[in-house]
Amino acid sequence: MEAVGACFGALVAPTSELLCSCVSSKTKTTVNLHSNLAAVEGEMKSLTDRIKEVKRETEAAEKEGSEIRAQVVTWLKDVETLQPRVNAIQGQMVNNKKPSRCFLNCRKRYRASREVEETLKEIKRLLLVAGSFDSRVVCLTRVPRAVECIPGPSIQGQTTALKKLDETMRALYADGVQVIGIWGLGGVGNTTPVKNLNNKLVDDPTQPFGIVIWATVSKNLVIKNIQTQIAERLNLEKEMEESEQRKARRLYERLKNEEKFLLILDDVWTKIDLDTLGVPRPEVHKGCKIILTSRLMEVCSTMTTNVEIKMDVLNDEESWQLFCQKAGDVAHLEEIRPFAEAIVKECCRLPLAIITVGAAMRKKTKVELWKHGKTSIRSLPHSLLQLRDLRVLLLRYCSNLEELPSLGTLTKLRELDLYLTGIANLPRGIENLSELRHLNLGNTRKLKSIQPGIISELSCLESLSMWDSDFCFRLKGEEDGQATFEELKSSFNRLHYLKISLNGIPWEKSEDLSWINRMSHLQLCFYQAQGSSVLITIYEKGCSIGNLNLSLSREWIGWFWGNSSSLQLNKCTGLVKMLEDFIESDASFAGLKSLFIKNCPTSLERGGGCAARCDLLPNLEELHLSSIENLNSISELAGHLGVRVHSLKSIELQFCSEMKYLFSCGDFIQTLPNLEVIKVLNCKNLKELFKNESGQNIFPDPMVPKLRQLKLGNLPKFKTLCNTRRRGRAWSRLTCGGAKVSEGCLLLTKMQVSSKK
DSSP: OHHHHHHHHHHHHHHHHHHHHHHHHHHHHHHTHHHHHHHHHHHHHHHHHHHHHHHHHHHHHHHTTOOBOHHHHHHHHHHHHHHHHHHHHHHHHHHOSSOOOSHHHHHHHHHHHHHHHHHHHHHHHHHHHHHTSTTOOBOSSOOOOSOOOOOOOOOTTOHHHHHHHHHHHHHHHSTTOOEEEEEOOTTSOSHHHHHHHHHHHHTOTTOOOSEEEEEEOOSSOOHHHHHHHHHHHTTOOOOTTOOHHHHHHHHHHHHTTOSSEEEEEEEEOSOOOHHHHTOOOTTTOTTEEEEEEESOHHHHHHTTOSEEEEOOOOOHHHHHHHHHHHHOGGGGSTTTHHHHHHHHHHTTTOHHHHHHHHHHTTTOOOHHHHHHTTSOOOBOOGGGGGOTTOOEEEOTTOTTOOBOOOOTTOTTOOEEEOTTOOOSBOOTTGGGOTTOOEEEOTTOTTOOBOOTTTGGGOTTOOEEEOTTOSOOBBOTTOOTTSOBHHHHHTTTTTOOEEEEEESSOOOOSGGGGGGGGGOSEEEEEEEOTTSOEEEEEEETTEEEEESOBGGGGTTTHHHHHHTOSEEEEESOBOHHHHHHHHHHTTOOOTTOOEEEEESOOOOOOTTOSSOOSSOSSTTOOEEEEESOOSOOOHHHHHHHHTOOOTTOOEEEEESOTTOOEEEEESSSOOOOTTOOEEEEESOTTOOEEEEEOSSSSOOOSSSSTTOOEEEEESOTTOOEEEOSSOOGGGGTTOBGGGEEEOTTOTTOOOOOOBOOO
16 A cells, blocks of 8 residues: 555656646736736837837838838738737726636636737837847848839820830730830930839839839930949949949849849930940840830831830820810910910920920910910011110020021110020121120020121120030131131130130140130130040139140140149140150249149159159149049159149049058158148058158158148058057147048058047
8 A cells, every 4th residue: 555655646746746837827827917917008108109110210211212121021010910919908908807706717817818928028029129120220231122213294194105105015024025116206205105114113013023224325325324324223332443344344243143124225326235335135134125215216226126116296186185284274265275276286296395385385374475375486576676775685595596687786785695596697787786795605506607707896795605506616727718716816805704616726825825814714615636625614713624635735735834723634635744844844833722633644753754943833732633543642743743742731632543642751741731631532552641761660740730631531451641650749630520531441440630629
């Protein structure tokens, strides 16, 4: 019996222990019901507040096109799943104020207690996860949306355009169709249906493309511009000073990894080489599809399109409906409708013309306006000649205005503005306008001829603007029956504003340029035999020169250096040769205070070439260098020119890829006593600002006593400001507020500046 009792005890004891433990746990859960309910209510309030914050942040991020982090998306789904459970518990709290004591209700009470306990744990977990968001709900690396909306007019109600859209959509989804050409007359609306197609894909969750890319080409084809648009759409990291070939390789590598993509090329005027652009050929990448729009069927052929869709003009009913939509109900008025219908007919059923004119006539109720609005202004009435006291005649933007009556009787006219008109010749009698001060012929693209003697007869002319006109003043000996620059020179004693084009550079020596000092604004474009153009702009005491071979202009280029306080050189060749000519002639330009050099190829070595015997730029205060190759430091430039930089106040460098340091401080440059601002950006090989070549490891102290602003950015090899044991006093005036180090200075180990304000 004792053995049996022992066996029974051995079996019962663990079972009893387990049973007691289970009962204890359930009892604890049941007893804690009220406290857990209170906790659920309190924690849920905190969670609700956090839900509102996260949703507000995600909605704002989605509007900006940012991608929401996967963790945040999952959290929001978990919150949605939790909400019905909480609602059920809160409902039970209201309906079960007094729980029954029966065994069955005890069992229900336990289940309810268990549900409350688990819900409370889930709420606490969600709050803990939300705390890890740190107010950052978007991905650090932004993935581009598959399709971005392109703003454009709707084609609802335009049966013809909708048919073409459906035809294009069918071709887009058809097997074996990879390049689609949309073509038609200018103004017929080639682009509009394609914009609608793009925006239709935005709202289609089943569309097959990983990404849809829109790029505008335009008449002046620049491959790099198209590459930039594609790269920005793909969120490719920008690489400064990147060649066309390098960018093409990067685009190709990125696009070939897309299973399916659609490239839309808008406004194509000539064949585009996809290899040069960096786009995989459709015959190689079967997931690549291309849609192009053009005015020319020939362009579609050269781009080897599989399907060509011609955009037709609207029919009469569509034209009228579109016009009424833009002009408003006024077009239906009995006294106006005949004129409105005539205007629609003048628009030749072209959507762009109808939209433009309709918007211009919107809600105009005067019959006279509609009567004159039947046609755009093509000529002026001869009654204009009776306005003998007319002082100002402004006809700008009348692009259809091709002919003017004789203006010879308007002898009191002081200002004549023909900007962007369609005139091919100057109006008759203009040479009699003895009071005329201002003549604007800008953007007169059809102006081919100005007879000799007309401009010189305008004895009071002070301002002549012909920028982007098709007329070029001729040089002496190349008159061809047209006005010359020599003739124009007779007006220089009174002209102070001049913007013209010439078919060559009209001067050979500096002595020929004294008249420029009288100009408040001068803009000259010289067209050269090889097709390039030189631009010279004078403003106040500043001068900008672009696309000039400086070495071939040394007989007169020095005049601009000597007569400008600010000089900008952009895309100019022959810089080194010009500087050597200055050095050989012991030139010194004391008046030049600001020098900007951009995209000018150069190769200078400190101590190499011609050594300057005097300071070429003794009063230089600002130096800006951008995209200068083969220059290791400013010391090379300064040493070559003999520039002591004592007056230098500001230095700014960008995209100087060979620059390794700014200054070499030694025998030639001891200190920079007036330097206040240093800005260095995107110089990929720059390692330090100041290099010690004196043989000692000690810099002059203080080296830059007036420095107050330092900005460094995207300098991947930059390590230190100056490689010396004594840095502190060299930067004594540089406060923490004036120091700014942007991203990209990967190797910078320590920057020591003062914290004084």
